[in-house]
Amino acid sequence: MTMGAPRFWRKTQSRYNLYGVKCKSCNATYFPPRKICPSCRRASKLEDVKLTPKGEVLTYTVIRSAPEGFERQTPYIMAIVKLDEGPMVTTQIVDCEPDEVEIGMAVEGVFRKIRESGKDGPIYYGFKFRPARADKDLAV
Amino acid sequence: MKMNKVAVIGVGLTKFGELWDQSFSDLFVEAGANAIVDAGIDGKDIDAIYLGNMSGGRFIEQEHMASLISDQAGLNPAPATRIEAACASGGLAVRQGVIAVASGMHDVVVVGGVEKMTDITSERVTQTLITAADQEWEAFLGMTFPGVYALIARRHMHEFGTTREQLAAVSVKNHANAKDNPHAQFRFDVTVEQVLGSTMVADPLTLLDCSPITDGAACIVLASPEKAKEFTDSPVYITGAGQATSTIALHDRERITVSDATINAAKAAYKMAGKGPEDIDVAEVHDCFTIAELLAIEGLGFCEIGEGGPFTEEGSTARGGKISVNTSGGLKAKGHPVGATGVAQVVEVVLQLRGEAGKRQVDADVGLTHNVGGSGGTAAVHILEK
Amino acid sequence: MRPLTVGICGYGVYIPRLRIRAEEIARIWGGDGEKIKKGLLIEEKAVADFDEDTATIATEAARNALKMAGIEPAAVGAIYVGSESHPYAVKPTATIVAEAIEAAPVMTAADYEFACKAGTAAIQTCMGLVGSGMIEYGLAIGADTAQGAPGDALEYTAASGGAAYLIGKKGLIAEIEDTYSVTTDTPDFWRREGEPYPRHGGRFTGSPAYFKHVLSATLGLMKKIGAAPEDFDHAVFHQPNGKFPRNAAKNLGFTDRQLKEGILVDRIGNTYSGSSLLGLARVLDVAKPGERILVTAFGSGAGSDSFSIRVTEEIEKRRGRAPAVETYISDRRYIDYGTYVKLRRKIKVAE
Numbered sequence: 001m002t003m004g005a006p007r008f009w010r011k012t013q014s015r016y017n018l019y020g021v022k023c024k025s026c027n028a029t030y031f032p033p034r035k036i037c038p039s040c041r042r043a044s045k046l047e048d049v050k051l052t053p054k055g056e057v058l059t060y061t062v063i064r065s066a067p068e069g070f071e072r073q074t075p076y077i078m079a080i081v082k083l084d085e086g087p088m089v090t091t092q093i094v095d096c097e098p099d100e101v102e103i104g105m106a107v108e109g110v111f112r113k114i115r116e117s118g119k120d121g122p123i124y125y126g127f128k129f130r131p132a133r134a135d136k137d138l139a140v
Numbered sequence: 141m142k143m144n145k146v147a148v149i150g151v152g153l154t155k156f157g158e159l160w161d162q163s164f165s166d167l168f169v170e171a172g173a174n175a176i177v178d179a180g181i182d183g184k185d186i187d188a189i190y191l192g193n194m195s196g197g198r199f200i201e202q203e204h205m206a207s208l209i210s211d212q213a214g215l216n217p218a219p220a221t222r223i224e225a226a227c228a229s230g231g232l233a234v235r236q237g238v239i240a241v242a243s244g245m246h247d248v249v250v251v252g253g254v255e256k257m258t259d260i261t262s263e264r265v266t267q268t269l270i271t272a273a274d275q276e277w278e279a280f281l282g283m284t285f286p287g288v289y290a291l292i293a294r295r296h297m298h299e300f301g302t303t304r305e306q307l308a309a310v311s312v313k314n315h316a317n318a319k320d321n322p323h324a325q326f327r328f329d330v331t332v333e334q335v336l337g338s339t340m341v342a343d344p345l346t347l348l349d350c351s352p353i354t355d356g357a358a359c360i361v362l363a364s365p366e367k368a369k370e371f372t373d374s375p376v377y378i379t380g381a382g383q384a385t386s387t388i389a390l391h392d393r394e395r396i397t398v399s400d401a402t403i404n405a406a407k408a409a410y411k412m413a414g415k416g417p418e419d420i421d422v423a424e425v426h427d428c429f430t431i432a433e434l435l436a437i438e439g440l441g442f443c444e445i446g447e448g449g450p451f452t453e454e455g456s457t458a459r460g461g462k463i464s465v466n467t468s469g470g471l472k473a474k475g476h477p478v479g480a481t482g483v484a485q486v487v488e489v490v491l492q493l494r495g496e497a498g499k500r501q502v503d504a505d506v507g508l509t510h511n512v513g514g515s516g517g518t519a520a521v522h523i524l525e526k
Numbered sequence: 527m528r529p530l531t532v533g534i535c536g537y538g539v540y541i542p543r544l545r546i547r548a549e550e551i552a553r554i555w556g557g558d559g560e561k562i563k564k565g566l567l568i569e570e571k572a573v574a575d576f577d578e579d580t581a582t583i584a585t586e587a588a589r590n591a592l593k594m595a596g597i598e599p600a601a602v603g604a605i606y607v608g609s610e611s612h613p614y615a616v617k618p619t620a621t622i623v624a625e626a627i628e629a630a631p632v633m634t635a636a637d638y639e640f641a642c643k644a645g646t647a648a649i650q651t652c653m654g655l656v657g658s659g660m661i662e663y664g665l666a667i668g669a670d671t672a673q674g675a676p677g678d679a680l681e682y683t684a685a686s687g688g689a690a691y692l693i694g695k696k697g698l699i700a701e702i703e704d705t706y707s708v709t710t711d712t713p714d715f716w717r718r719e720g721e722p723y724p725r726h727g728g729r730f731t732g733s734p735a736y737f738k739h740v741l742s743a744t745l746g747l748m749k750k751i752g753a754a755p756e757d758f759d760h761a762v763f764h765q766p767n768g769k770f771p772r773n774a775a776k777n778l779g780f781t782d783r784q785l786k787e788g789i790l791v792d793r794i795g796n797t798y799s800g801s802s803l804l805g806l807a808r809v810l811d812v813a814k815p816g817e818r819i820l821v822t823a824f825g826s827g828a829g830s831d832s833f834s835i836r837v838t839e840e841i842e843k844r845r846g847r848a849p850a851v852e853t854y855i856s857d858r859r860y861i862d863y864g865t866y867v868k869l870r871r872k873i874k875v876a877e
């Protein structure tokens with residue numbers, strides 16, 4: 001797939017920093033952002049919200065037959081992650097072996113290259129998720 | 141909502157498979173001619189054409205294919221319209237044909253479904269099929285179509301204890317049915333061991349959990365009950381039609397393991413026909429992957445949510461079981477020319493209700509078809525009766 | 527004379543998780559793994575995964591630096607990313623980082639290239655901008671996914687990793703007492719436009735290049751600030767291999783004890799623009815308030831930037847907010863040479 005630069009660029013902050021929207025009428029949070037709250041419709045009061053890149057694996061698979069541009073990454077893990085703040089996102093799980101991933105595993109966001117538009121086109125970046133580090137693992 | 145019932149007076153199919161000699165329009169013309177001959181009508185009797193097609197634009201770089209096929213079939217100047225809803229394109233085309241006849245707008249319409257998938261590389265086919273998912277938030281990230289259904293399968297196994305063997309049982313059953321279908325792509329048996337042992341595509345789904353890449357076309361002729369009497373003494377009637385929509389992205393679904401579009405479409409169709417799941421004798425359901433058949437039979441109410449695995453494993457969906465599911469071999473073994481599938485499902489149920497299904501004939505008075513687009517963003521259900 | 531009020535408000539690092547052992551590379555090219563390990567004083571190197579590049583390493587390091595500093599990203603007035611492996615030949619890495627840490631849009635940004643010392647050049651630029659009052663905070667990053675030609679001696683060391691330093695005047699975890707640079711035109715190592723791998727002058731990279739510049743910059747700095755080797759608790763020299771920094775230290779009169787905390791090359795390889803900065807980060811991870819650190823970077827082509835840094839009381843409050851160098855080093859997975867060439871695009875695949 002060769003997605004043109006504008007289509008990616010207009011969602012940069014959602015891809016880089018998990019910007020979604022929160023409906024002030026019903027308190028629901030959506031990611032990716034929507035223009036209307038499907039529950040409140042005309043009564044929607046949406047405002048941008050930066051979601052915390054932490055959550056857990058709701059389900060996962062290991063892609064062994066990859067689409068164009070992902071051939072060098074096989075086998076790679078794709079998952080649906082349920083963010084702590086509610087919304088679910090489809091994401092690649094990195095820094096994790098196929099036999100290590102499991103449902104319920106705590107994960108955290110990491111900035112990675114998502115794909116390239118051919119060898120001379122734009123490079124697209126964004127969030128992926130990796131196994132969460134415990135706070136105690138941060139120190140020396 | 142009560143609908144004027146609509147008669148199916150003719151059905152036609154091509155062979156399903158890798159049809160190297162046949163072009164997109166060749167396929168439609170062959171299926172269309174078979175349906176018209178079956179109906180006993182003439183081209184000039186046709187008031188309108190509805191064509192289900194998922195992605196001529198990507199598979200053969202042809203848009204505007206309604207004009208192409210009408211022209212090639214010699215049906216000009218009848219209005220020809222293409223309908224697209226990914227893998228549910230065929231089912232939605234049937235629905236548009238039903239609406240056209242039931243409303244009184246047209247007396248006789250042809251509904252076709254066609255897909256020519258083998259003119260491009262299988263990598264390109266993979267890319268094209270994933271356009272049925274959310275391009276920006278699923279496909280863009282490296283997701284594949286088997287991958288999406290694998291996410292469902294993994295979660296289904298987690299929530300309900302569905303086993304790998306139960307998923308494989310869907311493939312085994314559908315291959316056994318396809319063996320008796322001369323139009324099917326795969327006319328051979330597979331075993332549970334073979335399904336489990338075949339190449340892993342997207343864990344936990346193997347190659348034999350997946351429907352194949354298929355060329356093929358299907359066609360039906362619909363008419364008002366009055367008009368139908370001019371051509372046949374034994375029409376099959378479409379008495380219920382339901383369609384529903386859900387989120388395009390799997391991650392936005394309220395429950396990943398439940399197809400709410402299927403449940404809602406089925407509810408509408410059952411209500412319209414005055415039937416319930418217990419009344420259905422034969423069903424063609426959307427088994428693009430083995431897990432999809434479990435979601436289908438659960439959503440259609442043939443068994444409880446989460447019970448699809450054991451229900452299948454104990455043989456309840458086999459020919460002559462509690463309800464015969466995918467007697468044609470289903471998408472899995474008959475083949476899945478995506479835009480044709482929803483129409484081909486109607487062809488199979490009509491043949492079953494007419495008693496013309498040959499070696500795979502079951503005892504059936506009421507049938508159902510169920511066609512899904514993407515991971516469940518669209519579902520179409522039709523109920524057919526003698 | 528620059529007022530001595532500029533320093534480090536926070537730093538962050540990122541080292542990819544994949545490692546390849548020296549003997550695995552030697553196995554493929556018929557080298558003697560043990561001899562090479564002894565000769566270069568290197569065990570293994572960090573390798574970027576397929577979806578990691580200078581922009582992702584720089585961004586993760588920058589996010590860690592901001593976490594440690596605890597400042598609003600919008601307060602960052604400049605971002606400079608030093609690297610010899612920017613993902614684009616034309617289009618800045620710094621804009622990607624700026625957007626990813628939400629420092630954009632009211633700020634300035636640019637990419638630097640000066641072989642292995644582009645990151646320290648970025649620090650000096652930020653010192654000037656902050657010191658002059660033009661900006662409140664500047665982010666200086668050195669990051670690389672360095673490549674050596676298959677079979678070349680560089681392949682044993684050319685590694686991936688990076689570090690980011692937030693330069694400011696307030697809330698310093700370390701003061702930069704002074705800096706001193708030496709620059710000459712010395713073609714010891716280069717990569718021509720459009721070429722995938724660098725070339726180097728073999729032994730010419732030693733005395734006329736690395737040692738001449740590292741020694742003269744370090745001596746120049748010490749003379750300028752009136753310090754001697756024994757006045758420093760730690761010393762970090764650019765680490766193209768394990769031998770060069772040790773020889774430079776010995777030559778200058780620094781001891782193994784002073785070098786110990788900042789030597790990383792044996793475990794992660796030469797991270798090029800990240801090398802001296804990761805070494806400094808490793809020292810800052812363990813340094814006590816009041817300790818003094820000497821850092822001298824070297825970039826081929828050639829030049830050296832030398833710094834004298836003094837750790838403040840503040841550092842102990844900020845530790846543990848972001849992963850330490852050792853956190854990244856201990857989280858590792860070994861790959862074989864086949865996986866390495868697949869990930870690093872050294873083999874052609876049908877695309």
Ligand SMILES: [Zn+2]
Binds near residue numbers: 045
């Ligand atoms: Zn709302």
